[in-house]
Amino acid sequence: MNTKGKLVSGIVVGGLLSLTAPPAHAHHAFSAEFDAEQPIELKGVVTKLELVNPHSWLYLDVKQTDGSAKNWGFEFGAPFSLKQKGITKASLPVGSEVTIQGYRAKNGKDFGYAVTTVLSDGRSVKTGGAQDAPGAQANGQAQ
Amino acid sequence: MRSPNNGPSSLQIALMLASGLILLFLATGDAGAAGPKIPRLANGKPDFSGIWQTTSAADYDLEPHSNRKDAPPGAGIVEGHYLPYLPAALEQKKKNFAARDTLDPALKGYTLGVPRGIYYPEPFQIFQRKQDLTLVHQFGHSVRTIHTDETDHPKDPYDWWLGDSRAHWEGDTLVVDVKHFNDKTWFDRAGNYHSDALHVVEKWAFIDPNTVEYKATVEDPKVFSKPWNLSVILHRHREKDFQLIEDYRFTLDYDDAYPPKPNKP
Numbered sequence: 126m127n128t129k130g131k132l133v134s135g136i137v138v139g140g141l142l143s144l145t146a147p148p149a150h151a152h153h154a155f156s157a158e159f160d161a162e163q164p165i166e167l168k169g170v171v172t173k174l175e176l177v178n179p180h181s182w183l184y185l186d187v188k189q190t191d192g193s194a195k196n197w198g199f200e201f202g203a204p205f206s207l208k209q210k211g212i213t214k215a216s217l218p219v220g221s222e223v224t225i226q227g228y229r230a231k232n233g234k235d236f237g238y239a240v241t242t243v244l245s246d247g248r249s250v251k252t253g254g255a256q257d258a259p260g261a262q263a264n265g266q267a268q
Numbered sequence: 269m270r271s272p273n274n275g276p277s278s279l280q281i282a283l284m285l286a287s288g289l290i291l292l293f294l295a296t297g298d299a300g301a302a303g304p305k306i307p308r309l310a311n312g313k314p315d316f317s318g319i320w321q322t323t324s325a326a327d328y329d330l331e332p333h334s335n336r337k338d339a340p341p342g343a344g345i346v347e348g349h350y351l352p353y354l355p356a357a358l359e360q361k362k363k364n365f366a367a368r369d370t371l372d373p374a375l376k377g378y379t380l381g382v383p384r385g386i387y388y389p390e391p392f393q394i395f396q397r398k399q400d401l402t403l404v405h406q407f408g409h410s411v412r413t414i415h416t417d418e419t420d421h422p423k424d425p426y427d428w429w430l431g432d433s434r435a436h437w438e439g440d441t442l443v444v445d446v447k448h449f450n451d452k453t454w455f456d457r458a459g460n461y462h463s464d465a466l467h468v469v470e471k472w473a474f475i476d477p478n479t480v481e482y483k484a485t486v487e488d489p490k491v492f493s494k495p496w497n498l499s500v501i502l503h504r505h506r507e508k509d510f511q512l513i514e515d516y517r518f519t520l521d522y523d524d525a526y527p528p529k530p531n532k533p
């Protein structure tokens with residue numbers, strides 16, 4: 126990938142990451158892109174799941190008050206870390222309904238960082254992978 | 269008296285004929301021996317280990333193109349010359365081309381993908397064992413594994429930058445099936461692109477011990493109306509002490525930011 130392979134790995138913060146998490150997690154810091162002061166909670170319908178290193182992305186259509194749909198993108202952890210939590214392509218099929226709790230992007234666009242994802246079967250999964258992301262305890266603030 | 273310029277003597281003609289026959293014999297002998305002379309693994313399969321690079325201008329544009337400010341001319345490497353885009357995809361390709369100075373994933377330092385990494389104008393190295401080939405690209409130092417252990421694609425795939433490569437041998441030709449890509453790479457600098465439904469079948473075969481013919485059949489039902497083929501010739505680097513030097517020139521601007529410094533705002 127496009128970063129040098131000299132990134133510091135192995136620092137596990139808040140138990141969010143397992144020891145086998147690849148160094149790709151450190152690809153960029155949470156705080157470089159996302160705003161810990163702007164928690165967000167959205168319910169939507171999955172349009173695409175990209176299981177891409179170093180960060181996976183989930184895209185969902187969120188219904189607006191006027192009835193139209195707006196497509197949001199949320200950053201997830203690396204594919205391998207998701208797989209360890211039981212998340213594969215089959216867990217988030219296109220068309221399924223999910224709820225995301227996380228934080229908005231600093232640039233104000235329709236992107237965010239997913240800390241927790243509630244799947245259509247009710248399962249709640251920690252989907253974020255950044256080492257400096259606010260922990261699960263921050264979810265209570267999400268609106 | 270005969271002038272020396274009057275034409276060849278019968279002796280000279282005889283000599284020419286004889287040398288011609290010798291050359292013909294040597295050439296035929298060479299061709300017959302070409303197969304056995306290519307490098308081979310202990311198990312008899314062709315050994316592609318080495319550092320390879322194309323001299324083609326394919327990375328600038330797979331299709332025939334005249335010179336332009338950011339590209340030398342090239343005859344293209346596509347069978348039939350032009351890619352069989354679906355109408356909407358052709359419009360997207362034109363947009364990509366117009367904005368290639370900012371949108372080309374290679375200029376962002378992204379992994380080049382398959383097949384672009386093969387004909388990108390930088391060397392790549394192959395390490396080969398019975399069970400796999402490892403391709404290391406100088407650009408971005410990306411690493412690709414081609415499995416030759418008769419395993420199939422995984423059942424719960426990711427969307428890999430380089431796809432998932434599973435190969436088998438057809439005689440001395442290595443046939444590689446590659447799929448499970450993401451849609452973030454392009455085929456070239458000119459905006460030729462694909463979706464995550466990309467499926468590539470590569471064929472690698474020696475022409476002689478220092479030259480490989482690389483062919484790829486590309487299909488992507490979301491972007492193209494039918495599969496299409498490309499081919500390039502790869503040359504072995506034989507310069508003394510030649511080696512790969514990792515190339516991250518497109519991320520030099522970010523050197524200060526990596527590795528991250530936790531105490532820096």
